[in-house]
Amino acid sequence: MKPTAPEYFNSIPPYVPGKPLEELEREYGITDSIKLASNENPLGPSPKAMKAVEHALSNLHRYPDGAAPELMERLAAKMGCRPEEIILGNGSDEVIDMLAKVYLNEGDEALMTEPSFLMYTISALAQGAVPVKIPLREDFGHDFGAIIQAITPKTRIIFLNSPQNPGGTVITKDEFEAFLKKVDPSILIIMDEAYIEFNRDPKAVTGLDYLDCDHTVVTLRTFSKLYGLAGLRIGFGVMPLHAAQMLGRVRPPFNINIPAQLGALAALEDDDYVRETLDTVHKGLDYFFDTLKDMDVVCYPTQANFFMIDLKRDAKEVYEALLHKGVIIRPLGSYGFDNHIRVTVGKPQENERFVRAFKEIMATL
Numbered sequence: 001m002k003p004t005a006p007e008y009f010n011s012i013p014p015y016v017p018g019k020p021l022e023e024l025e026r027e028y029g030i031t032d033s034i035k036l037a038s039n040e041n042p043l044g045p046s047p048k049a050m051k052a053v054e055h056a057l058s059n060l061h062r063y064p065d066g067a068a069p070e071l072m073e074r075l076a077a078k079m080g081c082r083p084e085e086i087i088l089g090n091g092s093d094e095v096i097d098m099l100a101k102v103y104l105n106e107g108d109e110a111l112m113t114e115p116s117f118l119m120y121t122i123s124a125l126a127q128g129a130v131p132v133k134i135p136l137r138e139d140f141g142h143d144f145g146a147i148i149q150a151i152t153p154k155t156r157i158i159f160l161n162s163p164q165n166p167g168g169t170v171i172t173k174d175e176f177e178a179f180l181k182k183v184d185p186s187i188l189i190i191m192d193e194a195y196i197e198f199n200r201d202p203k204a205v206t207g208l209d210y211l212d213c214d215h216t217v218v219t220l221r222t223f224s225k226l227y228g229l230a231g232l233r234i235g236f237g238v239m240p241l242h243a244a245q246m247l248g249r250v251r252p253p254f255n256i257n258i259p260a261q262l263g264a265l266a267a268l269e270d271d272d273y274v275r276e277t278l279d280t281v282h283k284g285l286d287y288f289f290d291t292l293k294d295m296d297v298v299c300y301p302t303q304a305n306f307f308m309i310d311l312k313r314d315a316k317e318v319y320e321a322l323l324h325k326g327v328i329i330r331p332l333g334s335y336g337f338d339n340h341i342r343v344t345v346g347k348p349q350e351n352e353r354f355v356r357a358f359k360e361i362m363a364t365l
């Protein structure tokens, strides 16, 4: 007889990542393809982070300092919280996983939107909990009325995501405060803000402003997007002390490796890179919305470094045709939207290449 995993493990769906460039080039025999599929930073990593990582190499025989004191101090100053209120993760993915481990048991319910980031589902299912999915509004905003309606005595966690992936919408301060009033403080609220630095809407809320309220609000941030360090795997959660202490008990002691700690610290100080990234993304979005406005598709307004397009036809063919032209974007079929694609803002030449290929394909298919 074989050892058995809990039965509910069979319901965990596989994570579908964006197609890697190398795989595309191998399969299609093409070169110089571009990837606008995973919301990565188009400028490459922060140069200051790269230098710091190089210096870290001579210490690779050492265990990292799991407490990462320097990084924690710097992050706390930047977030306006205490270092004890931060939990570092191997990507914010790992913080999501730790939160699920601590707060979800078999049969509990975790509310989330549909579509939403697949890691919420995976982490909840791995605890034997039930992901309860509430469709986004037609404009891809959170439907707070429906979320409140879906709360039951079994609800333990509510996942919110602002800017929302893949919709690009933000949660406003008014929406969030009206919502909080209707939620029992025993329910943990997670605000995933992986893209918040790209936001230009002054009405948007941040969970950081609710660190000291009656509710337990956890704000998730990452170095994977604005700071261009997706490959290093580092993110963090800001949360009330009682939650940070519980997560501290399950956090693997060496989960942030030495290059990641030093790279993240350096990226935080790389003001030129941050400014250039924001400038590239915002100008890129303006370019896309301007050049696509005459087409018979719907581009959804966005506050992130990506945007969604409703093609009004099945997206799979368009996705495949783009691949043949060496352009990788994300079809949203795995999110339940067969007619939609998500495009990450790239460098200007990459954006132009997407627009050219996309217009050709839409005119001929």
Ligand SMILES: *Cc1c(COP(=O)(O)O)cnc(C)c1O
Pocket (backbone or CB within 6 Å): 039, 090, 091, 092, 093, 094, 117, 161, 165, 192, 194, 221, 222, 223, 224, 225, 230, 233, 234, 235
């Ligand atoms: C990219 C992304 C993250 C960040 O994940 P990391 O594990 O920090 O790389 C978190 N949430 C959402 C919705 C994302 O799109």
